[in-house]
Amino acid sequence: MCAPRLAQGLPTACASVCPTGATTFGERDALIREARRRIAEDPKRYVDHVYGLDEAGGTSVLMLSGVSFGALGLRENLPHEPLPLLTWKALSKVPDVLLFGAALLYGIHWITQRRAYVRLIEGPAEPEPTPEAPESLPRPDPDTEEQP
Amino acid sequence: MSPETRPDARRRFGFWTVAFVLLMVAFAAVSVVRYTRGLGATTHLSDRFPWGVWIGFDILCGVGLAAGAFTIMATVHLFNLHRFEPIVRPTVLTGFLGYVFVSFALLYDLGQPWRIWHALVFWNPHSVMFEVAWCVMLYTTVLGLEFAPVVFERLRLAWPQRFLHAVRTPLVIVGVLLSTLHQSSLGSLYLIVPEKLHPLWYSPFLPVLFYFSAIGAGIGMVIVESHLSSRAFGRGLR
Numbered sequence: 001m002c003a004p005r006l007a008q009g010l011p012t013a014c015a016s017v018c019p020t021g022a023t024t025f026g027e028r029d030a031l032i033r034e035a036r037r038r039i040a041e042d043p044k045r046y047v048d049h050v051y052g053l054d055e056a057g058g059t060s061v062l063m064l065s066g067v068s069f070g071a072l073g074l075r076e077n078l079p080h081e082p083l084p085l086l087t088w089k090a091l092s093k094v095p096d097v098l099l100f101g102a103a104l105l106y107g108i109h110w111i112t113q114r115r116a117y118v119r120l121i122e123g124p125a126e127p128e129p130t131p132e133a134p135e136s137l138p139r140p141d142p143d144t145e146e147q148p
Numbered sequence: 149m150s151p152e153t154r155p156d157a158r159r160r161f162g163f164w165t166v167a168f169v170l171l172m173v174a175f176a177a178v179s180v181v182r183y184t185r186g187l188g189a190t191t192h193l194s195d196r197f198p199w200g201v202w203i204g205f206d207i208l209c210g211v212g213l214a215a216g217a218f219t220i221m222a223t224v225h226l227f228n229l230h231r232f233e234p235i236v237r238p239t240v241l242t243g244f245l246g247y248v249f250v251s252f253a254l255l256y257d258l259g260q261p262w263r264i265w266h267a268l269v270f271w272n273p274h275s276v277m278f279e280v281a282w283c284v285m286l287y288t289t290v291l292g293l294e295f296a297p298v299v300f301e302r303l304r305l306a307w308p309q310r311f312l313h314a315v316r317t318p319l320v321i322v323g324v325l326l327s328t329l330h331q332s333s334l335g336s337l338y339l340i341v342p343e344k345l346h347p348l349w350y351s352p353f354l355p356v357l358f359y360f361s362a363i364g365a366g367i368g369m370v371i372v373e374s375h376l377s378s379r380a381f382g383r384g385l386r
Contacts, residue, residue, distance in 0.1 A: 077343045087276050090336040090355050094279065098325055105226055105321045112228035 057082030215366030217243025218327035225320045244291040276336045283330035290323040331362040
């Protein structure tokens with residue numbers, strides 16, 4: 001909103017030229033107090049709700065209205081927590097998925113290879129397993145024999 | 149029955165040829181309009197409706213159907229179930245083509261396709277789109293490398309084959325992880341719009357649901373594709 005003006009400490013252009021004070025500018029806390037004061041002073045005129053106070057975790061623009069906010073085209077079903085938190089809950093797990101996923105998958109691979117290796121050495125029909133498996137024996141390579 | 153003996157192999161301008169030519173002409177015409185007049189002129193998208201319904205089909209379903217590649221790769225190379233070895237190559241090719249098509253479709257879907265490289269340089273780890281972009285790029289590369297041995301076999305180049313064989317296990321693991329992240333992040337995309345989704349659809353577990361449904365859909369696609377290719381090439385189901 002009016003970044004060049006805000007950089008100089010000036011209010012936004014729309015707020016600075018508004019003659020009736022319908023659009024004002026200031027610190028958020030002060031604006032919330034002002035909004036509550038206006039509602040309290042004239043409860044018949046306003047819907048008893050400051051739009052933007054909690055919507056989507058609280059917005060930078062606050063609004064008062066005499067008719068329901070839905071009639072103004074504003075969404076009334078926004079959650080009251082900041083929206084980026086919703087995706088961050090999933091995104092923050094990405095490093096865990098990578099680390100534990102890699103460890104798990106490599107573990108599975110190691111186990112299945114090991115089983116194939118042991119089966120190759122001991123042989124399925126041999127009743128007595130040979131405990132001293134020579135270390136230099138090549139690992140089973142499934143690709144060389146399974147090509148159609 | 150080999151392709152040469154098929155009676156309709158000589159029929160040059162069959163129904164499907166005409167249909168595909170018409171589609172290609174329409175595609176070319178729409179492409180010209182899309183790149184000269186923009187997405188608004190071709191799709192009626194606006195700032196209020198930034199995503200078209202087709203994204204659900206071409207990206208979300210398309211990527212889901214390519215999930216067979218990582219499922220079968222994991223089945224054969226990590227779980228060592230070599231019964232499924234014969235379908236590895238067609239499945240990986242399906243996955244690779246699927247991802248290439250998705251990337252190609254993105255050039256049409258993105259409002260400013262010439263900025264497609266931005267995710268490489270401008271990092272935003274809080275954005276789901278950032279995760280999606282990286283997964284698409286990396287996993288397309290992995291799928292290309294997983295399919296590359298077929299190409300090198302045909303070219304009779306030994307050393308790339310040896311290299312790819314040596315790095316196959318890490319490649320498969322990376323592929324499975326990237327797929328896991330990619331399939332689930334497509335669900336995460338919708339986490340941020342709880343007010344736009346029907347309450348029946350919305351759930352914090354959307355990423356998990358997307359992931360598991362992709363595995364099912366991917367395997368289903370492998371079955372359909374094996375069936376079609378066995379009919380087209382007369383090789384019999386394997």
